[in-house]
Amino acid sequence: xxxxxxxxxxxxxxxxxxxxxxxxxxxxxxxxxxxxxxxxxxxxxxxxxxxxxxxxxxxxxxxxxxxxxxxxxxxxxxxxxxxxxxxxxxxxxxxxxxxxxxxxxxxxxxxxxxxxxxxxxxxxxxxxxxxxxxxxxxxxxxxxxxxxxxxxxxxxxxxxxxxxxxxxxxxxxxxxxxxxxxxxxxxxxxxxxxxxxxxxxxxxxxxxxxxxxxxxxxxxxxxxxxxxxxxxxxxxxxxxxxxxxxxxxxxxxxxxxxxxxxxxxxxxxxxxxxxxxxxxxxxxxxxxxxxxxxxxxxxxxxxxxxxxxxxxxxxxxxxxx
Amino acid sequence: xxxxxxxxxxxxxxxxxxxxxxxxxxxxxxxxxxxxxxxxxxxxxxxxxxxxxxxxxxxxxxxxxxxxxxxxxxxxxxxxxxxxxxxxxxxxxxxxxxxxxxxxxxxxxxxxxxxxxxxxxxxxxxxxxxxxxxxxxxxxxxxxxxxxxxxxxxxxxxxxxxxxxxxxxxxxxxxxxxxxxxxxxxxxxxxxxxxxxxxxxxxxxxxxxxxxxxxxxxxxxxxxxxxxxxxxxxxxxxxxxxxxxxxxxxxxxxxxx
Numbered sequence: 001x002x003x004x005x006x007x008x009x010x011x012x013x014x015x016x017x018x019x020x021x022x023x024x025x026x027x028x029x030x031x032x033x034x035x036x037x038x039x040x041x042x043x044x045x046x047x048x049x050x051x052x053x054x055x056x057x058x059x060x061x062x063x064x065x066x067x068x069x070x071x072x073x074x075x076x077x078x079x080x081x082x083x084x085x086x087x088x089x090x091x092x093x094x095x096x097x098x099x100x101x102x103x104x105x106x107x108x109x110x111x112x113x114x115x116x117x118x119x120x121x122x123x124x125x126x127x128x129x130x131x132x133x134x135x136x137x138x139x140x141x142x143x144x145x146x147x148x149x150x151x152x153x154x155x156x157x158x159x160x161x162x163x164x165x166x167x168x169x170x171x172x173x174x175x176x177x178x179x180x181x182x183x184x185x186x187x188x189x190x191x192x193x194x195x196x197x198x199x200x201x202x203x204x205x206x207x208x209x210x211x212x213x214x215x216x217x218x219x220x221x222x223x224x225x226x227x228x229x230x231x232x233x234x235x236x237x238x239x240x241x242x243x244x245x246x247x248x249x250x251x252x253x254x255x256x257x258x259x260x261x262x263x264x265x266x267x268x269x270x271x272x273x274x275x276x277x278x279x280x281x282x283x284x285x286x287x288x289x290x291x292x293x294x295x296x297x298x299x300x301x302x303x304x305x306x307x308x309x310x311x312x313x314x315x316x317x318x319x320x321x
Numbered sequence: 322x323x324x325x326x327x328x329x330x331x332x333x334x335x336x337x338x339x340x341x342x343x344x345x346x347x348x349x350x351x352x353x354x355x356x357x358x359x360x361x362x363x364x365x366x367x368x369x370x371x372x373x374x375x376x377x378x379x380x381x382x383x384x385x386x387x388x389x390x391x392x393x394x395x396x397x398x399x400x401x402x403x404x405x406x407x408x409x410x411x412x413x414x415x416x417x418x419x420x421x422x423x424x425x426x427x428x429x430x431x432x433x434x435x436x437x438x439x440x441x442x443x444x445x446x447x448x449x450x451x452x453x454x455x456x457x458x459x460x461x462x463x464x465x466x467x468x469x470x471x472x473x474x475x476x477x478x479x480x481x482x483x484x485x486x487x488x489x490x491x492x493x494x495x496x497x498x499x500x501x502x503x504x505x506x507x508x509x510x511x512x513x514x515x516x517x518x519x520x521x522x523x524x525x526x527x528x529x530x531x532x533x534x535x536x537x538x539x540x541x542x543x544x545x546x547x548x549x550x551x552x553x554x555x556x557x558x559x560x561x562x563x564x565x566x567x568x569x570x571x572x573x574x575x576x577x578x
Binding site (some may be wrong): 011046071074077079081083086088090094102104 | 323326327330333334337338341408409410412413414415416417418419575576577578
C-alpha cells in the first residue's frame with residue numbers, strides 16, 4: 001500500500017533529513033515509524049502526503065506516485081498532522097463540512113458523513129461549539145475526524161498523541177485500533193513512544209538520522225531488549241577510570257560513559273547495581289545516584305544507532321546510592 | 322465549478338472567523354468614519370488653494386479615503402495565512418485536493434467584501450455631511466469597484482508575502498513601509514495638478530493613484546469613462562499577476578518544508 005525507496009532530502013539549512021530511507025507497508029495494517037525528534041519521521045510523512053518533495057528516491061501510496069500523481073494521492077489519503085490542522089475559529093461541524101466540500105462531498109451525503117464522524121469520535125455534543133474551546137484531546141479527535149472525512153484508503157497519523165494526557169492518549173489509541181479494524185484502512189503512524197508503537201503497530205521501522213536502523217514486529221524488537229538498563233551518575237567526570245572499573249563485571253554489556261553519566265545494559269538491574277557501585281568506589285569514584293530503567297526505545301536506539309536520544313520517555317525507578 | 326466551490330469555502334471560513342470577533346467588526350465600521358471626518362477637518366482649507374477645482378474638500382476627499390482604506394485594510398490579510406501556516410491548518414488544506422488558487426482568492430473575497438462595506442459606509446457618511454456625487458449609482462459603483470480591485474491586488478500581495486516569509490513582524494514591516502508612501506505618492510488626498518511635478522510623474526505608475534483618479538472621475542459631472550476603463554484594465558492585469566504570485570508562493574513554501 002505504501003512503497004518507499006531510497007528517499008533522500010536535505011533542507012536548505014544543510015540539515016539532512018532523509019538519507020536513503022526505504023520501507024514497505026502491507027495493506028490493512030498499522031505500520032509504525034518510530035524515532036526521536038529529528039529522525040526524519042515528519043519529513044517522510046510530508047513527502048508521502050504530497051506536502052513536500054524528496055530530493056531523490058521514489059514513493060508510491062495506494063499504487064500512485066506521490067509526485068506524478070499527487071492529486072490522485074491526495075484523494076486517496078487522510079492526514080492527521082503533528083500540528084493541529086483544525087480551524088480554531090470554526091465549530092467542529094463547520095470544520096468537517098468544509099473538509100467534505102473540498103473532497104467533493106456535498107448535500108445530504110456531506111451532512112450524514114459529518115454527523116457520523118462527530119458521533120464516532122465522541123464529539124456529537126460538541127459539534128456546534130467553536131473548536132478553540134475544545135480540550136486538547138477533543139481537538140485531536142477533531143483532527144482525526146478531519147482526516148477521515150473522505151474515507152481514505154491510507155491514513156497518516158503523525159505523532160497523534162504527543163501532548164495528550166494519558167487518559168486522552170488511551171482513548172485515541174482505542175479509536176485508532178477500531179479504525180484499522182472496522183474500515184480496513186492502512187495506517188502509517190509515526191511516534192516516539194515505544195509503548196504506542198507496541199500497542200498499535202503490527203510492524204514497524206526504527207528511523208534514525210533519516211535511515212531505517214531496525215525493522216520488525218514490536219515483539220521481535222522487544223525480544224532483543226531483555227534485561228535492564230542501569231544509569232549511574234558519578235560525582236565527577238573521569239571517563240576512562242569509570243569504564244575500566246566496571247567493564248569486566250559479570251552480566252554487563254553495552255557500556256557507555258558520557259561525562260558523569262554511565263550507562264550499561266545488564267541482565268538484572270537489582271543484581272548489578274550493588275556490584276557496580278562497589279567496583280566504582282573501589283576505583284575511587286564516588287557515586288551520586290543510580291537508576292534502573294525498564295527497556296525503552298532509548299535502548300533500542302542505543303543498540304541500533306549507537307547513541308541515545310534522551311530519557312524523556314523512560315520510566316525510571318530511583319535507587320538510593 | 323470545483324474552483325468556485327473551493328473558493329467559496331475558503332471565503333466563508335475567513336468571513337465567519339471575522340464576524341465572530343465583535344471588536345474587529347466594530348473597529349472596521351468606526352475606522353472609516355474617523356478617517357473621513359478627521360482628514361476632512363484637517364485639510365478643510367485645501368479647497369481654498371488657488372487652482373483647486375474639486376468643489377468641497379470632503380467631496381474631493383471621499384474617493385481618496387475609500388482608496389486609502391482599501392489599501393490599508395487589504396494589507397493585513399496575509400496575517401491569517403501566517404496563523405494558518407504556524408498552526409497546521411494550511412498544511413491540512415495543502416494535502417487535500419483543494420484548487421490552489423482558491424486559498425488566495427477565498428481570502429481575497431473576504432477582504433473585498435470588507436472593503437466594499439467600508440466604502441459604502443464612507444460614501445453614505447460623506448453624503449450625510451453634504452458631499453454631492455454625480456452620476457448616481459454608477460458613480461458610486463465605479464468607486465467601490467476601484468477600491469475592490471485595488472484591495473484585491475494588495476490582499477494578494479499580502480498573502481504572497483505572508484506565505485514566503487511566514488513571519489508576522491516581516492509582514493507588519495512591509496505593510497507599514499509600503500502603504501502610506503503609496504497613498505502620499507498619489508492624488509488620493511490632493512488634487513493631481515497641485516502635486517509636486519515629480520510626484521505627478523511617479524503617480525502615473527502607482528496603482529493607488531489609478532484607483533483614486535478613476536474612482537473620483539466616476540462621480541464628477543463630466544466623468545472620463547475612457548480613463549475609468551483603462552485604469553480598470555490596469556488594475557485587473559495587476560490583480561491577475563498578484564493572484565498568480567500569491568498562488569505560486571505555495572510552491573515555494575512546499576519546497577522549503
